[in-house]
Structure formats: structure tokens, C-alpha cells
Amino acid sequence: xxxxxxxxxxxxxxxxxxxxxxxxxxxxxxxxxxxxxxxxxxxxxxxxxxxxxxxxxxxxxxxxxxxxxxxxxxxxxxxxxxxxxxxxxxxxxxxxxxxxxxxxxxxxxxxxxxxxxxxxxxxxxxxxxxxxxxxxxxxxxxxxxxxxxxxxxxxxxxxxxxxxxxxxxxxxxxxxxxxx
Amino acid sequence: xxxxxxxxxxxxxxxxxxxxxxxxxxxxxxxxxxxxxxxxxxxxxxxxxxxxxxxxxxxxxxxxxxxxxxxxxxxxxxxxxxxxxxxxxxxxxxxxxxxxxxxxxxxxxxxxxxxxxxxxxxxxxxxxxxxxxxxxxxxxxxxxxxxxxxxxxxxxxxxxxxxxxxxxxxxxxxxxxxxxxxxxxxxxxxxxxxxxxxxxxxxxx
Numbered sequence: 005x006x007x008x009x010x011x012x013x014x015x016x017x018x019x020x021x022x023x024x025x026x027x028x029x030x031x032x033x034x035x036x037x038x039x040x041x042x043x044x045x046x047x048x049x050x051x052x053x054x055x056x057x058x059x060x061x062x063x064x065x066x067x068x069x070x071x072x073x074x075x076x077x078x079x080x081x082x083x084x085x086x087x088x089x090x091x092x093x094x095x096x097x098x099x100x101x102x103x104x105x106x107x108x109x110x111x112x113x114x115x116x117x118x119x120x121x122x123x124x125x126x127x128x129x130x131x132x133x134x135x136x137x138x139x140x141x142x143x144x145x146x147x148x149x150x151x152x153x154x155x156x157x158x159x160x161x162x163x164x165x166x167x168x169x170x171x172x173x174x175x176x177x178x179x180x181x182x183x184x
Numbered sequence: 185x186x187x188x189x190x191x192x193x194x195x196x197x198x199x200x201x202x203x204x205x206x207x208x209x210x211x212x213x214x215x216x217x218x219x220x221x222x223x224x225x226x227x228x229x230x231x232x233x234x235x236x237x238x239x240x241x242x243x244x245x246x247x248x249x250x251x252x253x254x255x256x257x258x259x260x261x262x263x264x265x266x267x268x269x270x271x272x273x274x275x276x277x278x279x280x281x282x283x284x285x286x287x288x289x290x291x292x293x294x295x296x297x298x299x300x301x302x303x304x305x306x307x308x309x310x311x312x313x314x315x316x317x318x319x320x321x322x323x324x325x326x327x328x329x330x331x332x333x334x335x336x337x338x339x340x341x342x343x344x345x346x347x348x349x350x351x352x353x354x355x356x357x358x359x360x361x362x363x364x365x366x367x368x369x370x371x372x373x374x375x376x377x378x379x380x381x382x383x384x385x386x387x388x389x
Contacts, residue, residue, distance in 0.1 A: 061228045119209025177198035
């Protein structure tokens with residue numbers, strides 16, 4: 005299903021709900037996994053995903069199509085996830101390190117994590133990264149997005165993103181090959 | 185795809201990471217994505233209902249600010265007017281004395297004076313009416329008696345002459361009515377002259 009067709013149908017009030025269902029079918033899993041890699045917990049992800057799509061419903065009519073639909077969706081999802089984590093930090097009055105520790109606890113829950121020890125170690129390594137590097141790494145490594153697309157999502161230059169990704173990869177490699 | 189542009193050489197910098205199989209390590213509840221679409225659509229519908237639940241008149245919010253300011257200014261003016269007793273003044277100690285005045289009124293001290301004042305007015309009014317009525321009756325009697333006295337001063341001859349001169353056919357009905365007065369017939373007809381008898385016969389039906 006082409007994005008242009010979804011947008012065209014969404015413009016018509018009669019076919020708006022149909023277009024939105026099509027959009028959900030196409031992008032809900034991508035958005036879910038993008039959010040899940042940031043907040044790790046399923047329940048929090050579920051709440052954020054719903055918020056994301058409600059915002060999409062409200063604002064899709066104003067979407068200008070000067071960027072791709074899915075980078076626009078990723079931008080909303082990223083912002084919602086970061087806002088959620090910041091709220092959590094403020095609410096519990098905890099530092100970034102404490103928050104990372106809390107998030108890493110999700111990796112120990114059997115109901116939520118099925119990866120092996122190496123996968124767990126990879127996720128723990130990602131948690132040690134600064135926020136921007138974490139986002140870039142997730143989008144590049146797991147979603148195979150181009151730097152230009154990541155730039156559209158994060159509003160950062162391609163050069164800066166390349167540097168961030170290079171640093172992130174090196175840190176993760178170091179973490180994975182360490183004996184701890 | 186330009187390899188350098190997309191930094192495809194990262195695998196050389198991180199060979200261990202590159203050797204890992206890219207798989208999703210997170211679990212999700214069974215049928216989660218199947219249920220997610222209808223769940224989000226329900227949320228969206230609820231959100232739409234929330235937005236359309238209430239409407240406001242046209243230009244409500246643009247006019248609200250000026251309305252609120254006007255209201256605030258009116259309230260301030262009201263407060264100022266109340267503070268300044270709305271421009272009216274009262275005698276000094278009015279409010280201190282007013283309570284005792286009211287209490288006196290309630291206990292009836294002032295009522296007595298008022299009742300007395302009311303009684304005097306009533307008696308005066310009654311006296312005026314009585315006087316007016318008495319004068320009316322008096323003058324009426326006076327007038328009546330004066331007419332009788334004036335008539336008594338006129339001689340019988342003059343009256344007869346007057347009546348003879350001024351009696352006309354219209355008086356006949358009055359005379360007939362008075363025929364019932366039998367005293368008229370008690371006149372000794374033998375004492376009447378023949379001309380008087382003729383006149384009487386002419387008048388009598």
C-alpha cells in the first residue's frame with residue numbers, strides 16, 4: 005500500500021477511517037518496535053504507541069509530504085518516548101543512570117525478554133549510550149534506515165549522525181568483548 | 185547505495201557486533217498486534233468524541249478576553265462605589281442611633297404618639313363634617329321659612345288676581361288633581377254669587 009494512496013484517502017472524510025486502518029496495518033509494528041527499543045517495557049510501549057497514533061490521527065491532515073510518512077511517524081514516536089522517559093525521571097526524581105538501571109531490569113523479566121545472554125548484553129550496552137547515540141544506533145542497526153532518514157527524524161545533520169553511529173558502534177563492541 | 189555514504193564499513197570497526205544475528209529479543213503478548221489496530225481505532229474515536237462533545241459560539245474565545253476585562257472593570261467600579269457609599273451621606277451617628285430608634289418603635293413608645301396624632305385628625309374631620317351638615321340644614325330651614333313668610337304677607341285678593349291672570353289650560357290638570365281635596369267642595373255654594381257659580385261650573389268637569 006503506497007503512502008500517497010493512504011494520504012489521499014485520509015483527505016476525504018468518507019474514507020478517513022479506512023485510510024487510518026491502512027496506515028495502522030502498515031506502520032504499527034515498526035512504530036511499536038522503535039518505541040520498545042527506547043523504553044524496553046511492553047506496557048509503557050503500548051501506552052506510548054496509542055498516544056503516537058492518536059497524535060497521528062489529529063495531525064495527519066496537516067502533513068505536508070515534504071518528508072516521508074514513516075520518518076514523520078518515527079519523529080512523533082521518538083518525541084513521545086523521550087517525553088515519557090523524562091516524565092518518569094522527574095516523577096521518580098532519579099538520574100539518567102538510575103533510569104538506565106531501571107530499564108535494564110526489564111531485560112531480566114522472562115515475560116518481556118526472550119533473547120540469549122549475548123542479546124541481553126547487547127541491550128545493556130545500548131543502555132549505556134547517550135540518548136542521541138542510542139537513537140541513531142537503534143534506527144541504523146535494527147531498522148537499516150539511511151542517515152538522511154534518521155536526520156529527518158532527529159533533525160540532526162547527516163555528518164553528526166555518522167559520527168554518533170561510529171562512536172556508538174565502537175562503545176558497543178567494547179562492551180560486548182569485555183569480560184564482565 | 186553508496187557504501188561510504190551509509191558507513192557500511194562499521195563491520196570492520198565492530199566485527200563481534202557484526203557477527204551477531206539481528207533478531208528481536210523482546211517478547212510481546214500473544215495476538216498483540218491483531219488487537220492493537222481495533223484498540224487504537226477505538227481510542228481515536230473516543231478522542232474524536234471528546235473533541236466534538238461541546239461546541240462554543242462563533243468567535244467565543246476571541247471575544248472572551250475583552251468580555252472578561254470589561255467584567256473586571258465593572259467589578260472594580262462597583263467596589264469603588266460601595267466604598268464611597270455610592271455618593272450619598274448619612275447624618276453623623278445615624279447608624280449608631282438607628283438601632284435604638286428601631287427598638288423604640290418595636291416596643292411601642294412612638295406608637296402611642298402616633299395613635300394620638302391619628303385620633304386628633306379623625307375627630308377634627310368628624311367635627312368638620314358635622315358642622316357642614318348642620319349649616320346646610322340650618323340654611324335650608326331658613327330659606328323654606330322665608331318663602332312661607334313672604335307668601336303670608338301677600339293678600340288673598342292679590343293672590344286671586346295673580347292666579348286669574350296667570351292660570352291657563354295647562355293648569356287644568358293640576359286643578360283636576362286637586363279635586364280630590366274635598367275641602368274645596370265644602371264651600372257653601374249658597375254664599376256664592378251667580379257669576380262665581382258660573383265660573384265654578386265652567387271649571388268643574
